[in-house]
Amino acid sequence: xxxxxxxxxxxxxxxxxxxxxxxxxxxxxxxxxxxxxxxxxxxxxxxxxxxxxxxxxxxxxxxxxxxxxxxxxxxxxxxxxxxxxxxxxxxxxxxxxxxxxxxxxxxxxxxxxxxxxxxxxxxxxxxxxxxxxxxxxxxxxxxxxxxxxxxxxxxxxxxxxxxxxxxxxxxxxxxxxxxxxxxxxxxxxxxxxxxxxxxxxxxxxxxxxxxxxxxxxxxxxxxxxxxxxxxxxxxxxxxxxxxxxxxxxxxxxxxxxxxxxxxxxxxxx
Amino acid sequence: xxxxxxxxxxxxxxxxxxxxxxxxxxxxxxxxxxxxxxxxxxxxxxxxxxxxxxxxxxxxxxxxxxxxxxxxxxxxxxxxxxxxxxxxxxxxxxxxxxxxxxxxxxxxxxxxxxxxxxxxxxxxxxxxxxxxxxxxxxxxxxxxxxxxxxxxxxxxxxxxxxxxxxxxxxxxxxxxxxxxxxxxxxxxxxxxxxxxxxxxxxxxxxxxxxxxxxxxxxxxxxxxxxxxxxxxxxxxxxxxxxxxxxxxxxxxxxxxxxxxxxxxxxxxxxxxxxxxxxxxxxxxxxxxxxxxxxxxxxxxxxxxxxxxxxxxxxxxxxxxxxxxxxxxxxxx
Numbered sequence: 001x002x003x004x005x006x007x008x009x010x011x012x013x014x015x016x017x018x019x020x021x022x023x024x025x026x027x028x029x030x031x032x033x034x035x036x037x038x039x040x041x042x043x044x045x046x047x048x049x050x051x052x053x054x055x056x057x058x059x060x061x062x063x064x065x066x067x068x069x070x071x072x073x074x075x076x077x078x079x080x081x082x083x084x085x086x087x088x089x090x091x092x093x094x095x096x097x098x099x100x101x102x103x104x105x106x107x108x109x110x111x112x113x114x115x116x117x118x119x120x121x122x123x124x125x126x127x128x129x130x131x132x133x134x135x136x137x138x139x140x141x142x143x144x145x146x147x148x149x150x151x152x153x154x155x156x157x158x159x160x161x162x163x164x165x166x167x168x169x170x171x172x173x174x175x176x177x178x179x180x181x182x183x184x185x186x187x188x189x190x191x192x193x194x195x196x197x198x199x200x201x202x203x204x205x206x207x208x209x210x211x212x213x214x215x216x217x218x219x220x221x222x223x224x225x226x227x228x229x230x231x232x233x234x235x236x237x238x239x240x241x242x243x244x245x246x247x248x249x250x251x252x253x254x255x256x257x258x259x260x261x262x263x264x265x266x267x268x269x
Numbered sequence: 270x271x272x273x274x275x276x277x278x279x280x281x282x283x284x285x286x287x288x289x290x291x292x293x294x295x296x297x298x299x300x301x302x303x304x305x306x307x308x309x310x311x312x313x314x315x316x317x318x319x320x321x322x323x324x325x326x327x328x329x330x331x332x333x334x335x336x337x338x339x340x341x342x343x344x345x346x347x348x349x350x351x352x353x354x355x356x357x358x359x360x361x362x363x364x365x366x367x368x369x370x371x372x373x374x375x376x377x378x379x380x381x382x383x384x385x386x387x388x389x390x391x392x393x394x395x396x397x398x399x400x401x402x403x404x405x406x407x408x409x410x411x412x413x414x415x416x417x418x419x420x421x422x423x424x425x426x427x428x429x430x431x432x433x434x435x436x437x438x439x440x441x442x443x444x445x446x447x448x449x450x451x452x453x454x455x456x457x458x459x460x461x462x463x464x465x466x467x468x469x470x471x472x473x474x475x476x477x478x479x480x481x482x483x484x485x486x487x488x489x490x491x492x493x494x495x496x497x498x499x500x501x502x503x504x505x506x507x508x509x510x511x512x513x514x515x516x517x518x519x520x521x522x523x524x525x526x527x528x529x530x531x532x533x534x535x536x537x538x539x540x541x542x543x544x545x546x547x548x549x550x551x552x553x554x555x556x557x558x559x560x561x562x563x564x565x566x567x568x569x570x571x572x573x574x575x576x577x578x579x580x581x582x583x584x585x586x587x588x589x590x591x592x593x594x595x596x597x598x599x600x601x
Contacts, residue, residue: 005394264345
């Protein structure tokens with residue numbers, strides 16, 4: 001297995017994303033608008049800078065909002081959203097015919113998409129920062145920063161497996177692909193992972209339950225670590241649960257993939 | 270040398286859920302799905318020697334493409350044994366995949382929004398082709414297929430014929446030893462078809478590649494395939510030389526006579542089926558076993574100035590196969 005193979009895949013995938021410039025820009029615009037809306041919502045709620053709700057003051061809630069922008073760009077942006085369609089159209093045959101590992105191929109393409117999105121979101125943040133002039137919380141604790149990056153990597157791996165598993169539905173039900181993906185990824189994941197609001201405003205028994213699922217570890221957990229709201233043993237415990245989920249989801253992903261291939265029909269003709 | 274391809278008692282069943290039209294039908298298929306087994310391949314066997322170029326003939330839905338897909342590892346066979354170059358295709362080992370290629374006339378691997386050159390570069394990396402070898406192969410394929418000027422144009426802007434030729438370049442970069450071509454000339458104009466055929470012939474000869482070809486285009490088969498396998502409803506009906514196909518399956522022969530007088534034309538219908546009359550020539554089709562008697566009768570009773578007996582043209586036989594007539598004519 002050579003790294004060169006995957007560098008090539010990374011490059012062509014990057015070039016491909018640029019071929020859909022307008023699409024890409026619209027997608028970014030949507031993110032920015034979402035952030036602006038959240039920004040104004042929370043600045044209104046926290047109009048008094050000294051007010052603290054659910055452990056958030058204005059600085060931290062605004063950092064949370066900006067954190068969503070970055071973490072979403074890194075974790076949730078994925079080219080592998082195309083997999084469901086490729087399976088139901090039979091286009092996945094092209095890849096199956098090549099001496100390349102399916103999962104490594106898509107992970108590489110995801111990373112390329114994430115890189116592009118990250119570059120743009122960094123750019124957007126600078127602009128939004130200059131316009132809105134929010135007070136942002138800067139984490140300086142090295143231990144927490146390492147925890148933050150580690151939790152980001154875990155989040156990427158967990159989300160990849162979640163996305164893949166939902167993408168395999170068309171093996172059994174070709175026409176359900178998009179619907180399932182929309183439900184699981186767009187609605188469920190965004191909502192339960194803290195992509196819309198910080199999860200700690202929910203009742204504590206719901207929070208406790210959510211922490212046992214893989215979802216909070218995608219967005220909410222990394223940002224909390226950055227904000228210094230999750231530290232020490234809770235941080236380590238969270239990383240362990242997240243690691244456990246990666247393990248379970250990756251095994252499930254491989255198993256479902258192999259089952260799917262057995263009944264794959266290579267349609268399209 | 271060993272066989273390049275072995276297919277032994279291969280069976281492939283697809284399970285499909287029947288759907289009735291309309292919303293009620295859609296709901297019905299979810300609530301109480303009616304499963305149906307489609308038997309795409311019913312126990313087929315054949316072997317192919319290295320370097321052979323074999324044509325697959327059969328009407329739509331006969332199982333040709335299914336066979337190619339199983340032999341390239343895309344479909345999981347329900348039962349039976351397959352081996353390509355000593356590999357089990359289903360395992361899709363990298364070493365195996367580096368030696369084969371499947372080209373489908375209606376599927377493309379070129380990245381739609383990018384110039385073909387980008388896909389070629391990607392394939393070079395994926396197949397781990399050394400730079401020098403890559404450059405040689407590309408320049409050769411590009412010259413043979415005359416696509417030099419097209420490499421840097423966005424694929425979406427190319428015509429179908431141009432795209433198909435570039436598809437071939439992408440599919441052959443790693444110089445596969447086994448090549449499956451599924452309808453390679455579909456949708457191409459006559460000149461492009463000829464170019465494609467010439468190329469396939471060249472490739473087979475030069476690289477001693479084993480080629481399995483399916484086509485609805487009779488010229489493809491006549492030009493390229495010495496051996497054909499006729500498949501219909503998932504079963505092999507014939508496997509042998511193209512000429513033999515005619516003598517095996519054409520139940521009739523053609524008698525061409527030139528007459529010296531026109532008024533006898535009516536009576537001639539009693540001898541055989543008149544296919545065409547354009548005085549002085551009359552073309553009759555006569556059952557194979559009756560051909561000698563018919564010819565004798567013609568010579569005796571009609572003012573014949575010339576008479577020839579011919580086989581039905583290959584095209585007509587194949588056309589019959591595509592209409593699904595082969596099976597019916599066998600059963601008769």
